[in-house]
Amino acid sequence: MSSEKIVTLRVNGDEVKLIAPAHRTLLEALRHVGYVEVKCGCEKGDCGACAVLLDDMAVDSCLTLAWQAEGREVTTIKGIGTPADPDPLQEAFIETGGAQCGYCTPGMIIAARELLNENPNPTLDDIKKGLSGNLCRCTGYTRIFEAVSLAAQEMQKVGETA
Amino acid sequence: MLPAFELSQPKTLPEALKVLAAGRGLPLAGGTVLFPDLRGGKEKGREFIDLSGIDELRYITHEAKRITVGARTTIAEILRDPAMAGAAPALHKAVDNFAGTMVRNAATVGGNLCCGSPSADTVPALLTLDAEVELTRASGSRTVPLDGYYLDYKKTVKKPDELLTSVFWAPAEPGSAHLFFKLARRKGDAVTVTGVSVMIAKTDGKCSTARIALSSVAPTVFRAHSAEEMLKGQKLTPDLIERAAQAATDQSSPIDDNRSSANYRRLTTQALVCRLLSQAWHQAS
């Protein structure tokens, strides 16, 4: 049996301590302490449901070990925005109907967040490419792409008036 | 759930090499091959050495005579390197068409070179750059041309106590054309069905450098040397290009799998080598 270790990290700004053996994925460790907004799909990097930001970089938490998050900052969908203070992406997903069952949505928004951070004015092809690591079994993707495009436009408007 | 394993997390290269020399584990880089293989039962190792804390393996340097990429550099970091599109256009294209956002942020070039997959996307472009890899063990380093590094399906010349520490190449001749094409089921996040990279340079209207590398159509990625020889010193006519593409295809040994039939791979190898050679010939100056 492998030894356990206490891992200290920040999740959505809060300091969190996790007790985990070496083989515990960040996905399992986060869900275990209640961050169930991080979804478990394929557990092999194919679906993107488990995506979180690790120091502002989107990663699949099923391909990250809890030990590798030591001292780092994790952002889940709840750290991106809340019902009281939603992110433009979350508002746009509601607006366009980009979420149906919603299982893929946290990962979609995490990947879209990284895309918009790097490219505030993406083309449809940029959006498709940015979300190519995320699978959705409900929407057929069209409304998801519309949501990201709408969020980008909204953010540009805010940027112009600010 | 992953099967239980032990993990060491060295902070420096010498520390990692010491653990490796003691036979206490396999290197773990981005984990994008290793974790799915562990979960699927293909990977039997139960001791790993995490390379993610070793910052000295994470760099890209552009020097006059040499471009070097540290093994722990991620695919996303290569993609974001502002000088890479100019220094190695085919490599830049390969990392741009690589997996999806999250996997690109985790996957490393060292892992791509070491996993030994015939569909590893950085390999064709690095082969047509005539790249070399640095292999390091506790007692010292050696460099090995990438052309010759792969022995067979998932078999390389790297010994178990060696880490791949960097990959490097000389800048391409001015005016040369360096291309890559990845044929896959989708444009994003798909495994290569047929991959082709070419490097063509022209001197006095004749082909002075010809390099062709093919992926996913044999047990390893490989250089099509006989086709290259046909082109050197020649003017590339459509007829010559056709014959060279045939020679490259003859050197392939594709298989049927869930992505493509062997026959489709053969046909697309022929077509893509033709296409890339003529594009490169027109582009080279």
Ligand SMILES: Cc1cc2nc3c(=O)[nH]c(=O)nc-3n(C[C@H](O)[C@H](O)[C@H](O)COP(=O)(O)OP(=O)(O)OC[C@H]3O[C@@H](n4cnc5c(N)ncnc54)[C@H](O)[C@@H]3O)c2cc1C
């Ligand atoms: C969803 C998904 C999509 C993918 N898409 C692509 C794609 O489009 N193109 C592509 O080419 N690949 C793709 N891959 C495969 C994989 O991401 C790449 O091959 C990646 O570069 C592997 O690197 P890694 O750092 O994750 O390797 P790891 O999984 O950490 O390691 C792979 C192997 O290499 C060894 N190793 C790693 N680094 C070293 C080193 N420095 N020295 C010695 N040995 C070492 C490890 O021991 C292990 O055996 C994909 C994978 C997934 C899950």
Ligand code: FES
């Ligand atoms: S659960 Fe992590 S990518 Fe599918």
Ligand code: FES
């Ligand atoms: S909304 Fe159901 S999987 Fe995407």
